[in-house]
Amino acid sequence: MKREHITLSTFLDSPLCGSDKLRFGRVSVLIMLTIFPFILLTWEIGSGNSEYVGSETCKGCHEKIYASYTKSIHGKKEISGAPTHREGCESCHGPGAQHVEKGGGKGVDLLVFGRKTNARSKNAKCLACHDISKDMPFWDLSKHKTMDVSCVDCHSIHSAKVKKGMLTAEEPDLCFSCHKRIRAQTNKQSHHPVREGKVKCSDCHNAMGTSNSKGMIKADSVNDLCYKCHAEKRGPFAFEHPPVQENCLSCHEIHGSNHSRLLVRKVPLLCQSCHTVSGHKSTPYTNLHSFTGTATARKNMFFSRSCLNCHGNIHGSSRSPEFIR
Ligand code: HEC
Ligand code: HEC
Ligand code: HEC
Ligand code: HEC
Ligand code: HEC
Ligand code: HEC
Ligand code: HEC
Ligand code: HEC
Ligand code: HEC
Ligand code: HEC
Numbered sequence: 001m002k003r004e005h006i007t008l009s010t011f012l013d014s015p016l017c018g019s020d021k022l023r024f025g026r027v028s029v030l031i032m033l034t035i036f037p038f039i040l041l042t043w044e045i046g047s048g049n050s051e052y053v054g055s056e057t058c059k060g061c062h063e064k065i066y067a068s069y070t071k072s073i074h075g076k077k078e079i080s081g082a083p084t085h086r087e088g089c090e091s092c093h094g095p096g097a098q099h100v101e102k103g104g105g106k107g108v109d110l111l112v113f114g115r116k117t118n119a120r121s122k123n124a125k126c127l128a129c130h131d132i133s134k135d136m137p138f139w140d141l142s143k144h145k146t147m148d149v150s151c152v153d154c155h156s157i158h159s160a161k162v163k164k165g166m167l168t169a170e171e172p173d174l175c176f177s178c179h180k181r182i183r184a185q186t187n188k189q190s191h192h193p194v195r196e197g198k199v200k201c202s203d204c205h206n207a208m209g210t211s212n213s214k215g216m217i218k219a220d221s222v223n224d225l226c227y228k229c230h231a232e233k234r235g236p237f238a239f240e241h242p243p244v245q246e247n248c249l250s251c252h253e254i255h256g257s258n259h260s261r262l263l264v265r266k267v268p269l270l271c272q273s274c275h276t277v278s279g280h281k282s283t284p285y286t287n288l289h290s291f292t293g294t295a296t297a298r299k300n301m302f303f304s305r306s307c308l309n310c311h312g313n314i315h316g317s318s319r320s321p322e323f324i325r
Helices: 008-013 021-048 055-061 063-071 089-093 097-101 119-127 180-185 222-229 242-246
Strands: none
Touching: 055 063, 055 089, 089 119
16 A cells, blocks of 8 residues: 555545535534544554565565574474464564565564564564463563563574574573673572573573562462472471571572572571570570680680581471471
8 A cells, every 4th residue: 555645635625525615614624633533543554554475475585584484383384373374474574565565675664573663562473372361371460571571582583592492592691681680699609500500590480470470480489489499498397497487588598699508698697687695595605605705716606607506407397496406
């Protein structure tokens, strides 16, 4: 369809407006003003909706991409919902007649997935098939959606670096490219072995959203997540240490910490953030064996593992109410 500019004067001259402009006077102008935007709107939709030409036409000028597309999951004939059974290339790029008519070219009359196209329009193309309700029921809750991250920031259709999942880069580099602070944390002395490749970000998170909108973690609560890999911490214990059941993050960082065992603070400071020294039985302690006195290293109860020298089973115990055994 050819693009025509509809202006106020061409409209007044058109048959739509009737032959006798004077008789209608102001009323016609009013009517006109109400229907004018309407006409513009239908015209806009009309012009955007040009023809589909089919992937074979695209092949002529984009042979390499065509070849890789037919080998990819989206080009597979065996998969019934794949683009190849819909509009092929144009399932994602939109109707291509105008692009072809004009001999192609960068940015010419197609949806491209570059920086200038907003995330919403890009994602809408993917979500037309990757049904929110089936494939990614929690996309609407994901922080990535809210923050306008697009599918193609993480996935590449034509030049995926990682075949499985068609990712733009391997984890964790994919995630580090935006999450610099987390990257810094994984460099700390104690960290989950993400860099070492033993744990992936996606073992704990779903980048496309989870039912747990807080942190997009793959579990109903932080503790349930931790129990998946640290089952022994779940108990049950005859004598529980309340903060452990409540939230592992009372004492642990997740991604990295400068204190051993991912602790948020050093022991004894960690313990003392909740426990006062004064409540502790005083008998074992003298000035030389003291929490507060002038004891030297070897005599000091804080020596080495400090509180943990005695309270070794800090996550709970079945034998000792003080987690000594
Ligand atoms: C007559 C040749 C020709 C045909 C047919 C053609 N293209 Fe293109 N297309 C080009 C040229 C030339 C470019 C610009 C150079 C480039 O980026 O490769 C281009 C660029 C593109 C781009 C990138 C636009 C950008 O701004 O980066 C996309 C996407 C594209 N074409 C998709 C298609 C699709 C889909 C079809 C089939 C509906 C198609 N092309 C058919 C010639 C063609
Ligand atoms: C015309 C439908 C359609 C469109 C549009 C579409 N996909 Fe797909 N996609 C499929 C089908 C069908 C599969 C294979 C079955 C499945 O795993 O769901 C698939 C598979 C995938 C996979 C999984 C690959 C793997 O290794 O398991 C990813 C990732 C993907 N698509 C991303 C995208 C992105 C990103 C977009 C938008 C740029 C998009 N898709 C647009 C239909 C589509
Ligand atoms: C922040 C990065 C990120 C964003 C944004 C993202 N994905 Fe993913 N996606 C991933 C990762 C990581 C995987 C897991 C790949 C694997 O299995 O190792 C994945 C997997 C998939 C899969 C494979 C099937 C599955 O559920 O595991 C599909 C399909 C998919 N994504 C489609 C999409 C679509 C559509 C969008 C946009 C609405 C999108 N993704 C947005 C990172 C992302
Ligand atoms: C499933 C969605 C999807 C399908 C189907 C698809 N594309 Fe693309 N296309 C994209 C996305 C997303 C990009 C952005 C770069 C990327 O992710 O690889 C892109 C980029 C392009 C580009 C420009 C960048 C480049 O790599 O040169 C061209 C040209 C192109 N596509 C042509 C085609 C042609 C031709 C077909 C059919 C043979 C096709 N596309 C099928 C989603 C798709
Ligand atoms: C293109 C940039 C980008 C990439 C790539 C990316 N993210 Fe994000 N992510 C964001 C932005 C922006 C936010 C929101 C601001 C923030 O919390 O840092 C976010 C937030 C998050 C959050 C916090 C959610 C919340 O509720 O606070 C998690 C978890 C997350 N991303 C995980 C991942 C994982 C895992 C990957 C790799 C598979 C990844 N991201 C890749 C941009 C990105
Ligand atoms: C062992 C599980 C685990 C691994 C591995 C993991 N995370 Fe997390 N992540 C969590 C938990 C738990 C939270 C906190 C959720 C909460 O606050 O409720 C979180 C929070 C986040 C947040 C939001 C809060 C913040 O600190 O900004 C981001 C962003 C994030 N993770 C990104 C990543 C990235 C990127 C990777 C991979 C390098 C990764 N995570 C690896 C479990 C994990
Ligand atoms: C996907 C599996 C997985 C999940 C989920 C997980 N972890 Fe881990 N965790 C590991 C692995 C693997 C190690 C390293 C074990 C080793 O090196 O022997 C580890 C080590 C640790 C360490 C010891 C670190 C050190 O420096 O020695 C702590 C503490 C820890 N995890 C706490 C947690 C907490 C808290 C959670 C919940 C937020 C959690 N983990 C969730 C797999 C996981
Ligand atoms: C009251 C503080 C506290 C809470 C809450 C806590 N931990 Fe710990 N955790 C510690 C301390 C202290 C250590 C170091 C123990 C040591 O060095 O012997 C530790 C060590 C660990 C270790 C590594 C050594 C080992 O015992 O395997 C893992 C894994 C761990 N904790 C997981 C968890 C999980 C999972 C939770 C939540 C269910 C949790 N922690 C809750 C204080 C806590
Ligand atoms: C987040 C707060 C918190 C932290 C941190 C914490 N605790 Fe506790 N701890 C508690 C609470 C609450 C109780 C239950 C007190 C009660 O039942 O009167 C408890 C109980 C105990 C008990 C048993 C008390 C009794 O009366 O039987 C011991 C022993 C103990 N903690 C030692 C430690 C040690 C050692 C550390 C450091 C590794 C530590 N706690 C860190 C909150 C904490
Ligand atoms: C030399 C071994 C030893 C060290 C070191 C030690 N405790 Fe204890 N703690 C005990 C014993 C034994 C008991 C139980 C008998 C009693 O009540 O004295 C106990 C009891 C407790 C109790 C429960 C009774 C009360 O007083 O509330 C708490 C809480 C406690 N310790 C916290 C700590 C903290 C925090 C540290 C480190 C700052 C620490 N302990 C270091 C041996 C130790």
